[in-house]
Amino acid sequence: MNIYDVSQHAGVSIATVSRVLNGNPNVSDKTRAKVHAVMDELGYTPNVFARGLGLNTMKTIGIMCSDSSDPYLANAIYFLEQKLRSHGYDSILCCTGPSLENKRTYFDLLLSKRVDAIILAGSKFVEMKDEDNSYLIQAARELPIMLVNGFLPAPGIYSTLCNDHDAMYDAAARLLDSGRSNILYLYTSYSYSGVNKLAGYKDALVSHGITVRKDLIQQCVKNPASAKETIEQLADSGLVFDAVMTSDDSLAVGAVKYAHSRHIAIPKELAVIGYNNSILSDCTDPEISSVDTKIKELCITTVDTLMQVFNGDNVPEKTVIAADFIQKQTTNF
Amino acid sequence: MNIYDVSQHAGVSIATVSRVLNGNPNVSDKTRAKVHAVMDELGYTPNVFARGLGLNTMKTIGIMCSDSSDPYLANAIYFLEQKLRSHGYDSILCCTGPSLENKRTYFDLLLSKRVDAIILAGSKFVEMKDEDNSYLIQAARELPIMLVNGFLPAPGIYSTLCNDHDAMYDAAARLLDSGRSNILYLYTSYSYSGVNKLAGYKDALVSHGITVRKDLIQQCVKNPASAKETIEQLADSGLVFDAVMTSDDSLAVGAVKYAHSRHIAIPKELAVIGYNNSILSDCTDPEISSVDTKIKELCITTVDTLMQVFNGDNVPEKTVIAADFIQKQTTNF
Numbered sequence: 001m002n003i004y005d006v007s008q009h010a011g012v013s014i015a016t017v018s019r020v021l022n023g024n025p026n027v028s029d030k031t032r033a034k035v036h037a038v039m040d041e042l043g044y045t046p047n048v049f050a051r052g053l054g055l056n057t058m059k060t061i062g063i064m065c066s067d068s069s070d071p072y073l074a075n076a077i078y079f080l081e082q083k084l085r086s087h088g089y090d091s092i093l094c095c096t097g098p099s100l101e102n103k104r105t106y107f108d109l110l111l112s113k114r115v116d117a118i119i120l121a122g123s124k125f126v127e128m129k130d131e132d133n134s135y136l137i138q139a140a141r142e143l144p145i146m147l148v149n150g151f152l153p154a155p156g157i158y159s160t161l162c163n164d165h166d167a168m169y170d171a172a173a174r175l176l177d178s179g180r181s182n183i184l185y186l187y188t189s190y191s192y193s194g195v196n197k198l199a200g201y202k203d204a205l206v207s208h209g210i211t212v213r214k215d216l217i218q219q220c221v222k223n224p225a226s227a228k229e230t231i232e233q234l235a236d237s238g239l240v241f242d243a244v245m246t247s248d249d250s251l252a253v254g255a256v257k258y259a260h261s262r263h264i265a266i267p268k269e270l271a272v273i274g275y276n277n278s279i280l281s282d283c284t285d286p287e288i289s290s291v292d293t294k295i296k297e298l299c300i301t302t303v304d305t306l307m308q309v310f311n312g313d314n315v316p317e318k319t320v321i322a323a324d325f326i327q328k329q330t331t332n333f
Numbered sequence: 334m335n336i337y338d339v340s341q342h343a344g345v346s347i348a349t350v351s352r353v354l355n356g357n358p359n360v361s362d363k364t365r366a367k368v369h370a371v372m373d374e375l376g377y378t379p380n381v382f383a384r385g386l387g388l389n390t391m392k393t394i395g396i397m398c399s400d401s402s403d404p405y406l407a408n409a410i411y412f413l414e415q416k417l418r419s420h421g422y423d424s425i426l427c428c429t430g431p432s433l434e435n436k437r438t439y440f441d442l443l444l445s446k447r448v449d450a451i452i453l454a455g456s457k458f459v460e461m462k463d464e465d466n467s468y469l470i471q472a473a474r475e476l477p478i479m480l481v482n483g484f485l486p487a488p489g490i491y492s493t494l495c496n497d498h499d500a501m502y503d504a505a506a507r508l509l510d511s512g513r514s515n516i517l518y519l520y521t522s523y524s525y526s527g528v529n530k531l532a533g534y535k536d537a538l539v540s541h542g543i544t545v546r547k548d549l550i551q552q553c554v555k556n557p558a559s560a561k562e563t564i565e566q567l568a569d570s571g572l573v574f575d576a577v578m579t580s581d582d583s584l585a586v587g588a589v590k591y592a593h594s595r596h597i598a599i600p601k602e603l604a605v606i607g608y609n610n611s612i613l614s615d616c617t618d619p620e621i622s623s624v625d626t627k628i629k630e631l632c633i634t635t636v637d638t639l640m641q642v643f644n645g646d647n648v649p650e651k652t653v654i655a656a657d658f659i660q661k662q663t664t665n666f
Binding site (some may be wrong): 060063067071074077078081082085090091092093094095107110114146182223224225250253256257260280282283284 | 393396400404406411414415418419423424425426427428439446542556557558583586589590593594613614615617618
């Protein structure tokens with residue numbers, strides 16, 4: 001349902017519908033009444049960001065990213081920029097780092113540049129405390145805010161995300177179904193996506209009648225060396241586990257390196273599953289089974305959704321894309 | 334030597350020097366003469382992009398990058414954006430891909446946005462044929478063009494680069510000094526940086542009295558799987574080598590995986606050296622000795638140089654930064 005449907009049903013040009021939507025006086029009362037009647041008949045409500053045609057625009061989109069040196073986010077920026085460019089939009093990039101204060105500063109800076117929309121790449125932009133998200137909710141009254149792999153329910157905020165819960169549930173279920181029951185879960189952060197991944201792991205355990213144990217859920221810093229060290233310390237303290245699942249491939253690399261250093265056979269004695277299916281998961285021997293979170297598809301859908309928003313279409317505030325499990329050697333039982 | 338020195342020696346404000354430089358009539362003839370006399374005395378020639386103070390500017394820099402999903406370039410974009418932001422400049426990003434046609438299209442597009450300068454990140458922007466670089470040389474008459482790890486000698490083009498020749502010479506010399514003489518060299522492209530790396534490898538061989546052999550110099554696609562396959566085919570065709578040097582860590586990962594698959598001991602039977610010291614070089618067991626090409630330092634220097642150019646300082650058209658060899662397990666003889 002969009003401006004084109006209205007134009008067709010009313011038998012007027014798109015430019016005319018656009019003029020009606022924008023309150024342009026240059027339309028006869030009769031035509032205006034007809035367009036409104038068709039919109040009522042079709043149940044068409046233009047969203048607040050409908051541009052119709054010919055409104056002022058800088059044709060520039062702000063992209064915020066917490067860390068472009070992360071391979072996952074670097075790919076996201078690449079795909080977003082390419083897709084926006086194909087629609088004739090420039091991208092102004094801001095690398096914010098993790099602090100809320102910097103995120104807010106850069107956000108305000110982009111607003112002051114009068115960008116047409118702001119895309120937040122990565123789930124790190126949705127904060128745990130509601131009040132910390134209020135600057136986004138407030139701004140979304142003025143311009144569209146697009147979340148790539150985050151979700152914040154508010155008018156004017158459009159989220160495109162991977163179903164991290166189901167992806168992690170599926171991965172854990174594969175381990176459980178093949179007889180592993182002591183699955184160590186390593187994660188890096190309690191972001192929106194991080195919370196969903198952990199919930200998927202827990203739900204899979206519960207559905208298989210296995211108790212969720214706090215000592216098997218451990219946080220560590222996002223690099224192979226930290227993950228390896230964390231696992232070594234856990235093993236040395238007596239923790240027993242027959243599989244490692246991780247919220248990011250870099251941690252899974254650390255798990256493989258731990259197994260090498262202790263002469264533990266993969267996957268016979270220890271199965272390992274990564275997340276994001278990045279190049280890192282293909283660097284180790286054995287190569288690491290991982291979850292393809294469809295970053296390219298997420299980015300393309302985000303930009304497509306934004307163009308529909310500009311177009312006045314009724315678009316869902318949340319689009320969910322399913323992940324794929326990529327079977328490699330670390331779960332080749 | 335900059336506008337501040339002139340201001341101090343002439344005993345006038347920076348704003349006054351700026352007015353003189355910009356031909357502002359709002360300066361007395363006496364003051365103008367004094368400023369010119371000091372500039373002559375100090376040998377100060379403002380570059381053509383001198384802004385002085387208060388000239389019109391969008392405070393926006395265009396950044397072009399051939400592939401932001403490459404970890405090396407993703408880091409470059411991150412450091413450039415952060416450093417430009419600290420000087421109050423926005424970054425408009427363009428991911429061009431490898432084709433010259435797209436590079437030129439995006440370059441023209443950035444020019445049409447009236448950016449204050451264009452930064453080309455990565456050595457892929459310097460083409461082998463002179464005429465393919467003429468669009469850059471021409472544009473550099475109008476605005477500063479900054480090359481990160483590329484070099485093109487022309488007025489208005491400022492290059493900051495890593496000494497790839499010396500870095501590769503040093504790495505090869507380490508192998509030769511420890512008795513390796515059949516060093517397989519894998520590279521991905523004949524970019525400006527690619528040509529220098531290969532020259533460093535060849536010069537090290539020659540200086541050690543070893544003949545450069547074409548069959549030991551091989552091109553392959555930039556990922557671990559392609560490198561592994563290339564090496565397997567070479568070994569199967571009878572090529573003998575006791576070390577692998579690569580123009581990028583991703584190829585070195587392939588070399589380690591080749592050794593694993595053939596049960597070849599590293600470094601005893603095969604030494605491996607990567608390039609860029611990226612996270613990839615830390616993912617394998619053993620970890621890969623690599624060359625730290627100082628990407629952060631290159632980016633910070635590029636932006637500092639640009640600010641000096643805007644400031645009217647006399648800055649060198651080429652700044653070279655030395656790389657560091659990072660000794661890890663694949664050359665731990």
